[in-house]
Amino acid sequence: MGKYLCIHGHFYQPPREDPWLGKILPEGSAAPFRHWNERITRESYTPMAFARRLDGAGRITEIINCYEWMSFNAGPTLMSWLARGAPETHAAMVAADKASLARLGHGNAMAQVYHHVIMPLAKARDKELEVAWAVADFTARFGRAPEGMWLAEAAVDTPCLEVLAAHGIVFTVLSPTQAKAVANVGSSDWRPAGSGNLNILEPYLVELPSGRSISVFFYNGPLSQAVAFERLLADGEQFFRRLSGAAGDGLLCLATDGETYGHHFKFGEMALAYALSQAREGRDGLAVTNFGAYLAANPPRHKAALHEPSAWSCAHGVERWRSDCGCTDGGHPGWHQRWRAPLREALNTLKDALDAHFDALAPGLFTDPNDALREYGRVLAGLTEAEAFQKTHCAKGLSASDRQTAWKLLSMQQFGLASFASCAWFFDEISRLEPVNGLTFALRALELARQTGAADLTPRLETALALAPSNLPELGNGRTIWRTMVVPRLETPCTLAGQAALTLLASRRFPAEDESAEVAWPGATVTVSRTGGKSAGDLVTATAQVAVLHESGRESVTLGLPAEGAADLPALPIQAALDGATSVFRGQDLPWNKRQAIADAFARAADQAQWEQALDLAATGLRLIPELQEAQETLTHAPLWTGLWPALAWAHVQGERLCPEKTALLQAFLHRAGRDNPAKDALHARIQADLATRLSANSPDFALVADMLRRARESGLNPDVWALQNALWAMRPLPAGASGLAELLGLAW
Numbered sequence: 001m002g003k004y005l006c007i008h009g010h011f012y013q014p015p016r017e018d019p020w021l022g023k024i025l026p027e028g029s030a031a032p033f034r035h036w037n038e039r040i041t042r043e044s045y046t047p048m049a050f051a052r053r054l055d056g057a058g059r060i061t062e063i064i065n066c067y068e069w070m071s072f073n074a075g076p077t078l079m080s081w082l083a084r085g086a087p088e089t090h091a092a093m094v095a096a097d098k099a100s101l102a103r104l105g106h107g108n109a110m111a112q113v114y115h116h117v118i119m120p121l122a123k124a125r126d127k128e129l130e131v132a133w134a135v136a137d138f139t140a141r142f143g144r145a146p147e148g149m150w151l152a153e154a155a156v157d158t159p160c161l162e163v164l165a166a167h168g169i170v171f172t173v174l175s176p177t178q179a180k181a182v183a184n185v186g187s188s189d190w191r192p193a194g195s196g197n198l199n200i201l202e203p204y205l206v207e208l209p210s211g212r213s214i215s216v217f218f219y220n221g222p223l224s225q226a227v228a229f230e231r232l233l234a235d236g237e238q239f240f241r242r243l244s245g246a247a248g249d250g251l252l253c254l255a256t257d258g259e260t261y262g263h264h265f266k267f268g269e270m271a272l273a274y275a276l277s278q279a280r281e282g283r284d285g286l287a288v289t290n291f292g293a294y295l296a297a298n299p300p301r302h303k304a305a306l307h308e309p310s311a312w313s314c315a316h317g318v319e320r321w322r323s324d325c326g327c328t329d330g331g332h333p334g335w336h337q338r339w340r341a342p343l344r345e346a347l348n349t350l351k352d353a354l355d356a357h358f359d360a361l362a363p364g365l366f367t368d369p370n371d372a373l374r375e376y377g378r379v380l381a382g383l384t385e386a387e388a389f390q391k392t393h394c395a396k397g398l399s400a401s402d403r404q405t406a407w408k409l410l411s412m413q414q415f416g417l418a419s420f421a422s423c424a425w426f427f428d429e430i431s432r433l434e435p436v437n438g439l440t441f442a443l444r445a446l447e448l449a450r451q452t453g454a455a456d457l458t459p460r461l462e463t464a465l466a467l468a469p470s471n472l473p474e475l476g477n478g479r480t481i482w483r484t485m486v487v488p489r490l491e492t493p494c495t496l497a498g499q500a501a502l503t504l505l506a507s508r509r510f511p512a513e514d515e516s517a518e519v520a521w522p523g524a525t526v527t528v529s530r531t532g533g534k535s536a537g538d539l540v541t542a543t544a545q546v547a548v549l550h551e552s553g554r555e556s557v558t559l560g561l562p563a564e565g566a567a568d569l570p571a572l573p574i575q576a577a578l579d580g581a582t583s584v585f586r587g588q589d590l591p592w593n594k595r596q597a598i599a600d601a602f603a604r605a606a607d608q609a610q611w612e613q614a615l616d617l618a619a620t621g622l623r624l625i626p627e628l629q630e631a632q633e634t635l636t637h638a639p640l641w642t643g644l645w646p647a648l649a650w651a652h653v654q655g656e657r658l659c660p661e662k663t664a665l666l667q668a669f670l671h672r673a674g675r676d677n678p679a680k681d682a683l684h685a686r687i688q689a690d691l692a693t694r695l696s697a698n699s700p701d702f703a704l705v706a707d708m709l710r711r712a713r714e715s716g717l718n719p720d721v722w723a724l725q726n727a728l729w730a731m732r733p734l735p736a737g738a739s740g741l742a743e744l745l746g747l748a749w
């Protein structure tokens with residue numbers, strides 16, 4: 001057999017997308033990053049893909065893609081954000097799966113139940129959808145069918161394993177505490193798992209009532225805990241020794257939260273990379289593998305029976321996600337979780353109503369409603385085009401409005417499921433962003449039900465939510481939280497149109513007469529076409545075509561805006577008319593994060609406009625700099641030049657040639673004016689982006705990039721070269737002409 005190692009990372013973020021815009025809005029608590037996905041990606045997910053190994057002099061000897069040497073799952077909701085928000089990280093994860101597949105015959109990536117719901121608590125059809133949609137998403141992303149699937153919170157019972165097995169999943173990973181009894185395959189000599197009978201170094205078979213079976217890997221609990229809580233990541237060598245010490249004949253596997261590396265523990269990814277590199281080199285006889293490869297070579301010889309239902313983070317089964325069991329996180333000892341049961345009950349009640357609505361309408365719209373629902377996952381994954389889906393699954397001869405209803409019903413079911421993401425119950429308070437986000441998905445589903453003819457489900461939901469007490473007396477209960485924190489997030493075609501108009505005005509992109517401009521969020525696109533100039537009542541008129549992702553048809557909203565030039569954009573009354581009903585939209589009525597997003601759009605446009613003007617001025621100014629005269633140490637009237645500092649520095653880095661005397665004077669000025677200059681970060685970002693673009697060109701001019709970097713450093717700038725190091729490393733072996741740049745970047749080859 002031999003000694004094998006597999007470290008699994010479970011990467012997950014609560015879904016933060018606004019369910020109408022499909023976009024993550026600003027979250028103040030994540031500052032200086034825009035929101036938590038961005039922050040954790042920069043601290044953990046991306047460094048994991050580009051982990052450094054350094055020599056004694058601090059130079060980089062290797063950049064390791066950790067995903068290539070560990071098992072991982074990230075799940076559809078996080079992966080689809082990564083594809084948009086951090087495409088190079090998403091690409092590195094996909095590449096890591098391909099590389100491991102080539103090396104081991106089995107890929108490192110595992111699938112994950114679609115919305116991270118607690119499977120034992122989901123209705124039968126929902127279990128099926130969570131798995132079918134996850135398989136579709138995984139297949140689209142990784143180009144192969146998944147072998148393994150991560151269960152949210154490792155929450156398991158027999159019905160959910162049946163669904164996994166029916167979808168071709170061959171293994172999952174559980175905590176050793178979830179094993180109840182073990183026996184040899186083919187015998188019924190069951191022994192309790194808790195009395196030393198469980199050998200976690202080998203996979204176990206779980207035989208299912210259907211006659212199917214699935215393999216289970218039980219991870220090493222103490223070592224996985226130590227990674228999270230015992231500073232094991234402070235020292236890569238110590239980490240490796242602990243791993244090596246725990247290894248034996250068989251597979252040592254750990255299950256860890258991916259965020260541990262780099263987010264919870266700074267530079268944790270470097271310790272991981274070190275340990276993985278040691279194992280990769282076969283130190284102490286250890287070999288790196290993954291679950292699929294190990295299982296193929298070592299079919300289970302033993303079988304296991306499980307505690308049902310059970311999970312890895314609750315000692316009471318799956319009570320953490322439906323009752324006040326005491327298991328909690330969030331940092332408020334003494335807070336109750338009496339809100340958990342009513343919250344689950346409220347969402348279950350809503351789900352029952354959504355299902356009933358779907359089941360009443362769907363037979364007239366789809367050839368096979370359950371089939372359509374299952375295959376809808378392929379649309380979400382981009383595997384099936386809307387047109388093709390409609391052809392296969394919609395009933396023949398549907399009117400345009402029936403088709404619209406069909407798509408809305410599918411979307412309704414998707415958002416209904418999204419409201420059950422496990423994180424809503426995980427922490428200690430119902431007013432946290434996770435439960436509020438879950439309820440916002442419920443609001444989206446409820447609204448789609450209303451639009452497709454269901455009776456308003458709000459009263460039923462509110463009655464149930466009123467029974468969920470908050471720990472904060474001023475917030476009351478679930479019903480008050482619903483009314484004050486969830487309902488204000490509601491979007492309609494009119495608010496989407498108004499928000500798009502305001503975004504265009506703030507970013508100075510509002511179209512001129514007879515022209516159009518578009519605001520494209522991931523979840524909805526609004527095209528604003530200016531139809532007229534000032535007309536009676538001093539209004540500017542426009543139409544806004546609102547197209548919603550995965551829905552057919554468009555809503556056409558007629559907009560009327562006060563004549564341009566209004567400085568107080570938040571107060572600007574924008575008339576929005578749809579189907580003969582006119583409402584007035586004002587930016588100031590939007591929730592904080594939507595107002596912030598509009599302010600950000602303004603700031604970006606203003607910054608760009610200022611920058612272009614500054615470049616213009618600097619081009620002239622640069623040539624007007626005279627040489628030094630006696631007793632002169634800096635530019636005459638240096639303070640007057642300070643505002644132009646970023647643009648002058650940029651011009652210098654870009655290679656504007658001046659005579660040596662002027663260059664020296666300019667550099668002295670740049671040094672002085674740049675010291676503690678608040679514009680420095682923005683300038684660094686511009687230089688970093690520019691150098692990265694140059695390095696990603698077809699045949700990069702390495703000497704020029706090196707020259708620019710040198711000039712930046714000579715001017716007192718210190719742009720972050722992390723991405724440049726990654727880019728050059730990816731071109732190995734060292735391309736001709738790049739050794740100078742490699743030296744500057746601290747790459748030791």
Ligand SMILES: [Zn+2]
Binds near residue numbers: 313316317325327
């Ligand atoms: Zn518990």
